[in-house]
Amino acid sequence: MKKPLTENELLFLQIQELTLTLDYVNAYVFTKDCQGSYTYANKKVCDLFKCSLDKLIGKTDAAFFDLATTEKLQENDQRVIEHGETIEYEEINIIKTTNERRIYSCKKSPLRNNKGEVTGICGIATDITTQRALEAKVEKQKRLIERMLDNKELMIKATQTLIKNVF
Structure with missing residues (x-):
């Protein structure tokens, strides 16, 4: 007879399932801390930036976008963090490695801790180029x-x- 899973084992399985699910979503899904550093990204984001998740975590948009795009992204991130509300908008980004211009429909929401304080953002972007x-x-x-x-x-x-x- 199988012994029941521990709470940590259950959490690990749930995280694995969620990660796998997000990797198959046809959208760019990511989270950032309040300083703008990536804390998570699904496979689609990693493929876009041509790097692994390990190399992406801790980096900011400046590593992947041109200066003008980076400034716009940071401005939108700060709106979410400072006002604590969800925003939806379209953005035009220039990918630094390819110099490719892409248009995205974006939604960014604040991430909160158990006290309700904003600890970062969650973003979902769909390429509508x-x-x-x-x-x-x-x-x-x-x-x-x-x-x-x-x-x-x-x-x-x-x-x-x-x-x-x-x-």
């Missing part, structure tokens, strides 16, 4: 169609002239 590019393409095509419709009489006459000259 492709979605925004498709939206821009659709908008461009919509404007082209509107211009064509605004000039439909001219287009009809040009088509009729073309047909007469060809046939």
